[in-house]
Amino acid sequence: MQVVAEKDIQLAELAEPRSGLADIRRRLFKNKAALFGLSIIILLVLCAIFANQIAPYTYDELVLPRMLRPPSADHLMGTDDLGRDIFSRVVHGSRISLEVGFIAVGLSLVLGTILGALAGYFGGVVDYLISAVTDIAWGFPVTLLAIVFVATMGPSLMSVMVAVALVSWAGYARLVRGQFLSLREKEFVEAARVLGMGHLRIIFRHILPNALAPVIVMTTLELPKAIIVEASLSFLGLGAQPPTPSWGSIISSGRGYILEAPWMVMFPGLMIMLVVLGFNLFGDALRDALDPRLKE
């Protein structure tokens, strides 16, 4: 009985080649760097969800007598100029980084994908107009445009999120447009058209799912960029406002005490680096796993 079962499995494997998704998963999890990156991301998400449980103090608890204390068992990352526990602030800061990252990148993904899909699917004048705007936005440094936006709307995390979204949609638009240009000529699209399906249905139900793989890769690589832009703007005082514990603003407040209390600058910066590294490692590995040319 058992023998038959084993045989059946072997036959099933022969008859049905490993599905694309399983193949990608196998290649991804063989990659140690990808696993390392993924564990950093998971830890960060857990840290953001359970911030209240993990942080030993609240992020805005002022205790002046204990200001500028070096790292110790009580205060793992030391305390700041107002006696706040830096570890607790850094833990709560993970919420801000993730929130800004996901919302900003989510907005730009939706905007860029829709515009890119329209340009690639319809071509002609629609394509020309959308591509012209995309090309202008694409060559522009993110930080600078974000500064313009924040300068106009006033400093806040909301401004930062909208700014990042308004700047980084162009990458998605270019990518999705390219995918649509080649996919719209495929037979399955023609079949859908012959069956009398509407444009919207063809775009969203038939072409888009086939164009998603590179979009997912791009998202894992856009998230760290958004996190860095948020930190940079908050460092300049244009993003999160006190007492919100954004990593960038913790570094900014530590700048004046860099000689007496370098830990105020070091730890939040190390956190940014670790998190960005995690996303980059995972994103790189994901791209390699999805690239058919790199199959062994």
Next chain:
Amino acid sequence: MFKYILKKLIMMIPILIGATIIVFLMLHLAPGDPVHLIVGPNITPEVYDQIYRSLGLDQPAVVQYFKFLRNVLQGNLGNSILQRRPVMEIIWQRLPVTLELSLAALLISFAIAIPAGVLAAVKRNTITDYTCMTGALIGMSMPTFWFGLLLLYFFAYKGGYFPVSGYGTWKHLVLPAFAMGLTDAAVTARMARSSMLEVIRQDYIRTARSKGLAEKVVIYQHALKNALIPIITLLGLRIGWIMGGSVILEKVFARPGLGSLMVDAIFARDYPIVQGSLLVLTTFIILGNILADILYAVVDPRIKYH
């Protein structure tokens, strides 16, 4: 070739017009009354009316925009509210500080990134490759402003080799230029590596090898030339990124450049200065992008000029 450059320069015009519209709208979309933004809230209604009219705010927005555009074309960017001097004059003073840092950073970036990227590609999957690419990944993951602060802490405050802040001598330039250059090199090195790998995979490289050419000749005479094409075009694009990034580094190192001028002006609500610096920075970034296109056409004979 001349025609091609001319065409590229003409293409710059709509982009620049777009930039002036955005910069013009900034003042109008900003929360608060433009008159109060410019002279403060404590004025009599008569003075308010006078300024309102002198700013042309009683006219339709389109008329206002064309007046603004005419002034910009004549090099008149208005007066700074705080310093009470022409914006153009202030910008000319600050521009060399920003250009100096951007060019130094670009040189450092490419001097490190191209050899590292090519080496990593040629020695693919060896310890050299892993070292270069791990370094690049770490460099890419560091926020530039934080790396700048680290350099400042170790080499200026602790080591005392370089001044802590300011501008003037080459010693003031070293730390910010390396902070910008090294983080930028990380991105460029990765691109250089993948560009080189792309070329090594091509048929003509296999042909060169099977002809029995020495590996050195194959790599440096056949592959490198073609791999450099996309890298050179990066040069123009990186200028824009570096100038955008220098805005933040200037605040870290207290360099009196265009970036710190602009950030200070945002907080002081000195809108003419913000508008002016943005326009100048944008122009340089667009010029950088066009330079990239032109370089591409120069180095790649396959690109047609028309």
